[in-house]
Structures are given as C-alpha cells and as structure tokens.
Amino acid sequence: MNTFDLSPLRPRLPSPLEPVEDERFARRGLTLLLKRDDLIHPDLPGNKWRKLALNLREADGRPVLTFGGAYSNHLRATAAAGRLLGFPTIGVVRGDELAGRPLNPSLARCAADGMRLEFVDRATYRAKSDPATLAALLERAPAETYVVPEGGSNALAVHGCVELGRELAGAADVVAVACGTGGTLAGLAAGLSPGQRALGIPVLKGGFLGTEIRALQEAAFGGARGDWALDERFHCGGYARTGPALEAFARDFEARHGLAIERLYVAKMLHGLVTLAEEGAFPAGTRLAAVVTGAPEPPPEGS
Template identity: 45%
Template sequence: MYTFFESPIQTVNHPLLTARKIHLSIKRDDLIHPQISGNKWRKLKFNLDAMKQQRKSELLTFGGAFSNHIHATATAGKLFGFKTHGIIRGPELDEANPTLNYAKQCGMSLHPVNRITYRSRHDQTYLAKLQKQFPNAYILPEGGTNAAALLGCKELAQSLPSCDVLVCPTGSGGTLAGLIEGMPEHTQLLGVAVLKQAHYLIEEIKQLSNKAMLQQNWQLLCDFHDGGYGKFSDTLWQFCQTFTKQHAIPLEPIYSGKMLYAVWQLIEQGYFSEGTRIIAVHTGGLQGLDGLKYRRLIN
C-alpha cells in the first residue's frame, strides 16, 4: 500500500464569515506531498495498488501540456521506481514547458499526438493498440479518473469531520463522484465545474457512482467556470492572491481558486443558511502556477 500522511484541515476566519455566521474550513490536500498533491494523489493511490496486482511494471496515461495529472504521475514513477509514459495532446512538445520539462526529468517518456488522435483516448480499439505497443503498461485514463480513483476520493470523504456542506472543484467528475460515495447522505455536496457547458458531467458522475444515481444530496454548479477551462478573469486572480496573503493558503485560478471564489460569492449572496459548516477541498495543482507564469498569464 502506497501512503502519505493525512493532510490537515484549516479554519478560515474572515469578517464576511462572522457576519453570515458561516464556518468555513479548508481540507489542505495541497499539503499531502510537494509534487503529488491533492486529488491527483487520491486518484493515483489505489491505481498504483491495481497496477501492482496486475503485475504491470509501467504506467501509461494521458494529459495536456500543463497537466497536473502528468506532473503527479511522473513524480510517482520516480518516487516509487516504475517507468511512466505520457500521451501528450500535441502535436509537438515544447521543450521549455515547465510541466513537461519536469516530467522528463522524472524519467517519463513523452509521446506527443495530434488532437484528432488524442480524442481517441477513450476508444477501446485505440487503447488495445496502445496496450499492444506497451505490453507492460497499466493504462490510466486522462485525469486519473476510474473506479480505483474513486476509492481514494471515498477514503478522503471518510476521513473528514462532520459538516453540512462539502465542496470541491470539478474537472472530470471523479473527485466529486468519489466524495459522494464516501459522505453520509445528510451532507450536501457541491461540485464547482471549472469548464464551460459542464452539464454533461452530471451523467458521467452518475455512471461513476451508484450513490450519485440514487441520492439527491449533490449538485454540480455550472455557472462559476469564469470563461472556461484554463481561463480566469482578473477579478478571480485578484481573489486568489488576496486569499493567499490573508490566510496563508496558496491558490491557483484553474481549480481550487475557482472553487473558493464560487463559495465566497455564494456566501455573499446568502446561499448558505446561518450556522452552516462548510468544508472545501483544496485539490492541489499548484504546479500549474509555473505554467501560467510561463505563458505570461500571471506575473
């Protein structure tokens, strides 16, 4: 069993929270490990066990050029001593890209493919071809989301103290699905979609989690994407910087920053009743800040 220490929970104090009588805590999963943090570790943990059980000595997965998942998988390979392969949405590798550069330093073999080929990443024929090409590889979907990943996110849910509302950022839906599996039915779960037109994820989450299919205690909020995946406004980035300074909790504007800004707006709008205890899951991904600086999207 691969394991790291359990991350702390940090209470946030702010006049807005006091005025609205809201208790807000952050599950600091960004502190699990310096390089394999947040939901990326949660999703990898049980997949690494499955890889071992299947007697595979390599791991192959998929991601974009600035992918947190590629970064975390490459680190895991270096740390635990197995070969990793990244099928990168291309068509070419940018040698100066900080995420890909780091992955290469960790020993990951990078295989750029054009966007048409990359769209086949869920296609069984394409996956069978890859398995033939890499016979020793355990193939993990983009973002690390599969049944084994849900076990790690379920474990996270079961480690939390009682709360009224649990919130997480939502990209592929795996983290939210796993949290639904692990949380009691009286807890309200909110996923903040970080991409545009994310309503399709509702069905995907139901496919991933039986409890999501049966229970009504969860919701996907689709109006806080701030322009779409990887996009963010000056206002959101300002919120992230201010929050980081005030509470010593670093945020990036793609996942956890977007989620917390949504929570903040909902509190301001009176969405939560007085006395509500909220836990927001910081899903890590801070390595993404280097990519944003590299692209001159932030200073």
C-alpha cells in the same frame, strides 16, 4: 490481491482540516474550513494521491500509461510516482503541435521524472477511449502496460476518494471541491455521512460533468451515492483559463490568509464558494469545508 508497496511515499493522512477567519463568511453566520489535501504529499498532492493510490496498487509495478493536457497536474503526479516507486510512465499529451516546442514547466517536470511524452493530435486525443485508438497507443508501449484514464478518474479512483468524505464526517455541512473529470466528487459524496452534501465547482465548460459523475458512481458502486450538486458558473471560460477577475480574487485570498492558491482548480472553487455565500445560498450556521486539491506550480528554476 495486489500488494504493491506504496508506503515509501509516506502520505500525510488524514489531511489537516483548518478553520479560516473570513468576514465574507462570518458576517453571514457561516464557518469556513479548509481541507488541506494539498499537504498529503509534496509530489502527489490532494486528490491526485487519493485517485492514484488504488490504481497504482492495481498496476502492481507495471508501466503506467495515462493522459492529460499540457498543464495536467495528473500527468505530473503520475510521473512523480513512477520516479519515487520505480516504474515506467508514459504520458499521452493533447496537442501534436506541442511536439516541436520547448516543454512548459509542467511537462518539463514530467520528463525530468522519467515520463515518456507522446503528443497526439486533438482528434486522436478525443478518441482515446476508443478501443482501436487505445490499442494503437499501447502498441508503442511496453508489454502489460496499465492504463489510467485522463485525470485518473475511474472506479478505483472513486473508491480512493471515498475516504475524503469519511475524514469529514461530522465536521462540515457542505463540502466544496473543484471538478475536472468528476472522480473526486463522485467518491467524496459517497463517503459523506447522511445530512452532509457535496458541492462541485467544474473548471471546464460544457455542462457534461453531471453525466460523467453518475457514470463513475455507477461503475464504482452500481448506482448513485450521496447528496451532491454542481454549480457551473465559475470555470472562467474553460480549463486553464483564468482572467483578471479570478487573479484578483486569488491574490486577495492569499493576502487575507497567507496561503498560496492554485489558480486552475482551487481559486475557481473558492471564488464560487465566496460568491454563493454572498448570494445567501447557505443558511446561517452552515459549516463549509473547501477541499484544497492542489498547490500552485513552483516557479521555474532560476526565476
């Protein structure tokens, strides 16, 4: 059993569960709670800690290679973990056209934390799970490099997210979470108690996520676990897309509650939850918990 020490990171667990007074829910007899996973760790916030922790123990200090887009929170969290715990990191980034451009703030943070960035064309990135493609990437990596999939979602990550559900036992009837690769929802649903259900709000379009979540639960547990569903209406056209309506919603939520809202995941999930409440999707008396899976990216230095 690997005993790689993660204690220097000092995560804040369990994360706080905070009630929120919002008349859009209150007038329908609903209670809104925010599960503040964004406060777990300043550099590995939210589901990034939960999905990475068991993978880092498995890597046991070896170099870690992983995947993400130009604005990947997962790449940033992996790079930060490497800096804090002293292991090398390699980030395979979607889009070889980015190689000759100045790094955006997200990728610049990865590089500052010591991550070696490798930009690949989109066809190669789509084939990243193909054994031959992965072998070619690993040829350029140090020996015994440990591979973490895109978004950190694998069976270990799913097991790491089970604790999120357990922390919410008895506290909510419905737990909503934004979904990218599906690992958080797969584990969350498994950790909830009977009578509780998980609601996933995908931030990518395509309708593929249900299949991915079922496959992750099969890999982690040998079969389906928990009561979960997806509402695919709130992706705003795809990953990293927002638009004026979502921006207006996020600014309004921030003004109401004094909480900075991350746009690509958290704002879409909260917008979905408010819309569903207004549609009458939840009976009066329902306790809703919204998982805040990350914090907004800090502004560039000097801005």
